[in-house]
Amino acid sequence: MRIGHRTATGVEYSHEIPSFGLGVFLMSEQGECKSACLAALAAGYTHIDTARAYSNEHEVGEALVESGVSRENVFITTKLRRMHATGFDEVLEHCQKSLELLGTNYIDLYLVHAPPEDTEHRAPVWKGMEHCLEKGWVKAIGVSNYGAHHLDEMQEYATYLPAVNQIEINPWLQRPELRAATEAIGAKVMAYSPLARGHKLADPSLIQIAERLGCTPAQVAIKFCHDLGCITIPKSSRADRIAENFASLDVDISSEMSEISAMECGYVSGWDPTSEP
């Protein structure tokens, strides 16, 4: 999949992004993130989604070195922590820190983790992100947890509109309006918590669909997000599930799309800054 930044004159800094990756949130035990990344890279994953807030960027970097996979064959997404999203200089400082922790000289995709809480900080923070892009420290910039009104406001101050909006998407929270608002500014949707953090895997409707398709419930949920056109980043610390989740890409769920769509219930599995002012 290709991402890029819409500007007044066209699309700039266009970049290829793998539409599937490993999420590494809540891998807090020492070495957990590194071994999950190693298992994922061995299984064929080419994209890892981390964040400064996860305190494991250094383990992603270590796994990259240990795996022997060359840097250009792995796509790394990381995020500017919300508490650091306070101004232009702070963005530059924390981008440099993430580069250092990851042990790399560029980040493929750098996201503002959530709309800065102080609305006055939103424009200077984005200007800082744009500076990181122009400097080549990052190949693409985007946002996460931005609602349609946050994206709208960006059109007033952004030179480069975001390449991505990373939001929670899964069969229980499908967000057609927010996906459309994201696509309307030229950005791609990245689906986080595609398994609703594992909260809904015992859903009887999901289990029945999986039985009819001959796959696992997790594979149904992941493939649904992917088939909506979202870059999809399930998390697992277990090598067997990492492989299972990757194999979801080969499952054909087309006959069950309307059944899965009917599971929508507005369930938010974690936080939801998209509705903040």
Ligand code: NDP
């Ligand atoms: P997910 O929806 O990916 O669910 C992860 C949970 O499901 C874990 O408990 C995992 O357990 C379990 N699981 C994974 N695979 C399977 C399987 N095949 N069968 C059964 N259970 C399974 O949750 P996340 O919230 O972690 O979302 C994914 C990624 O999205 C994050 O890791 C992070 O990178 C990103 N994210 C971004 C956010 C943001 O604000 N931008 C917020 C939340 C997530 P186990 O590890 O034991 O297998």
